[in-house]
Amino acid sequence: MMKRILIAVLGAISLSACAQSPQDDAPAARSSQTAQPPAGVQPAEGTPEERALAAVRILSPNLNADHIGAAPLPGFREVIVGGQIVYVSDDGRYMFLPGQGGALFDAVAERNLSEDSLSTMRRDLLKTIPAGERIVFAPAKPVHTVTVFTDVECGYCRRMHDEIAEYNKQGIAIEYLAFPRMGIGSEDYRKMVSVWCASDRRKAMTDAKAERPVPDRDCKTTVNMQYNVGQRAGLTGTPMILTEDGIQVGGYVPPQALRQTLDKLAADKAGRMETAAQQAQPAGDA
Template sequence: MKRLTAALLGALSLSACAQSKAPADAKPADKPAAVAASAPKVAPGTPDARAVAAIRELDQKIRIDRVGAAPLPGFREVIVAGKTLYVSDDGRYLIQGSLYDMRAKQDLSEVSLSKVRKELLKQAPLADRIVFAPPNPKYTVSVFTDIECGFCQKMHSEIAEYNKLGIEIQYLAFPRMGLGTPDYKKMVAVWCAADRKQALTAAKTGRPVPMKDCQNPVSAQYQLGQRAGLTGTPMILTANGEQLPGYLPPQAMRAYLDELAKAATATKTATSG
């Protein structure tokens, strides 16, 4: 039993990268929030309550972002650390994995995750992001980035082309080596710079950025990335919370976003019809 529990907890691990303690001299806003057994409010004795209790048996501290009816009869759907779990209404059985609708040809687990990610992104104000935008963007994507990630650097080197194709890039910080690391401190320096865009470009091209500390959103955005289910950088999300398959060259990203928009329109038409 212990081995099974450990395996499941490993799959639900929030550590896309090593996590370290926040630096001792960090400003109050830099310190990570205290870990709390957060979960949506549920009525006692209900299937939702039993689902939450089942997850709590595995980890008392893990954060639950959503619990509700599942497309699968007799089960509740639970979103934990960017993953979808299905717990039987009596709380006895737990299924981890994607639920695919063969008729609709749709990954229902990803649909639910997208909704949660969309809500999570609302917790990162535009003023806390580093934005590279064309005059009239067709699409906007949120990108959890790290200054030392190779694909993050490659993506940023093509930022002008993304903008030229009508794609607005909104960066959020995700120091993949964890809080309190040199990587984290460099990202804090970027977010504390007078010109964040210039500082981010410098950092991603190997040029020095003056070390600086201030109240900043780096820790909060790092934790947000964990809750969104980040497993590697760059993590790219659409305005609707849909996740793109990692780094995509500008032309490929535009084509991918066009396809998502086309599919959304088709779904809306079918539903309304």
């Protein structure tokens, strides 16, 4: 559990959702961005070791470190928790988790700084895929829209699609992109090409995920392009859920939990924009 919490919070949420249980997905659904801390909030007091432990315990108050010592990186402590190494800056503010996406985490702001850069890149990558190449399941008036890299063979992709009506009831539009996990040229890939070549892609997607036969078809598609974009976006497993801002919010996330996460991200973004506007306001203006 400790290892899962560290991975989820520090941004390595591109782990395969198909290899997780539903309970394991809850940490992954946690927002990767939160509002900036109130004015005056400072890193923990004490020795570098005490500050390192306090920073790690932001993830969970009950975490106990197996080891805290000097790190090979100057200005950092090395903390081992549940077999996972975390490097914490001596002031207790920044955490770095090597080997799991290399995420840099601001413990005071509770913000994944690496995710900020990644989300911008993902957003730009998604723009390269034409809107007409997405298979869309949306309510009449969506509140949120997410892009989901999906696979017709993945169990959690199928589970997510089984609940597509509930996602829509939550005001969430799902825009599917193809990511055949077995690779280009595989049987999985050929099935997804057949889905994208179908005259009714939505029905073909539903049939394929329900293990109903989909007629073999071949045509010019962007499935290869979508697969390539998924790889460049850091996808290692399906499904992969991305917000309109390119923020990864997990693998499989239940409909209500996804709505809560998207609402929080929207509120945090609005709060940051309001703060930035206030800071940009000339002194003396009302």
